[in-house]
């Protein structure tokens with residue numbers, strides 16, 4: 081990634097030849113009078129994992145939630161600027177948010193399966209999107225669970241309550257639920273922070289496999305995790321992107337002192 085940051089526009093560009101799955105132009109988010117995101121312009125490369133890192137309260141989750149219009153539901157939140165997906169600005173009222181979220185799926189910090197069976201956790205959303213055919217539903221349930229690396233563990237107990245699964249399995253079920261709708265892009269907000277180290281590493285392995293098919297953007301506080309799984313890393317601070325580059329560069333030779341201080345644990 082060239083990481084050309086122009087002073088005029090604050091656009092941080094991907095490699096010119098890279099295929100861009102999603103980008104924001106001059107994105108601002110306000111909560112009432114407070115400006116949480118201050119004009120962020122970034123491009124996300126297709127079939128790569130991009131990590132958003134930075135200290136607590138710097139706006140990572142706010143930015144992530146804006147990308148599939150989840151901030152629409154947050155009282156007092158106002159998102160301005162462009163979010164360009166497949167050539168159109170999806171941050172305009174005329175665009176159907178459900179369509180946006182079908183294409184740009186989200187997985188949250190705490191596993192939040194519905195209080196239903198493993199099967200229904202996935203089939204429910206598909207039915208809501210109009211799919212009624214049982215064999216088609218069965219097939220998508222199986223493929224999604226396979227892609228989320230959960231099928232082998234649950235294939236004989238699809239009618240068991242999802243709440244009986246372990247935390248790591250529940251999170252992989254939530255990933256399966258998100259990919260069942262066949263999104264292009266997966267947004268994950270600290271998806272492993274509530275998990276033990278073994279479940280964390282299983283979720284990380286799952287994400288590495290999923291990037292073959294999806295573009296992944298993940299908020300993480302865990303810098304080892306960012307360096308293990310992501311191709312690109314963006315360092316957020318006080319509502320701005322301070323530096324955005326290939327992950328190995330961010331962690332070994334960042335260009336900006338604040339990034340260096342943060343990744344080396346000397347931030348303060």
Ligand SMILES: Nc1ncnc2c1ncn2[C@@H]1O[C@H](COP(=O)(O)OP(=O)(O)OP(=O)(O)O)[C@@H](O)[C@H]1O
Nearest residue numbers: 111116134135136137138139140141142143154156
């Ligand atoms: N619903 C809200 N209403 C008002 N202010 C909010 C709301 N959500 C977040 N904020 C504020 O916006 C700023 C950015 O918060 P955000 O949660 O996006 O940061 P973050 O970098 O993801 O933090 P963390 O790493 O702790 O999750 C913070 O000052 C926070 O207090």
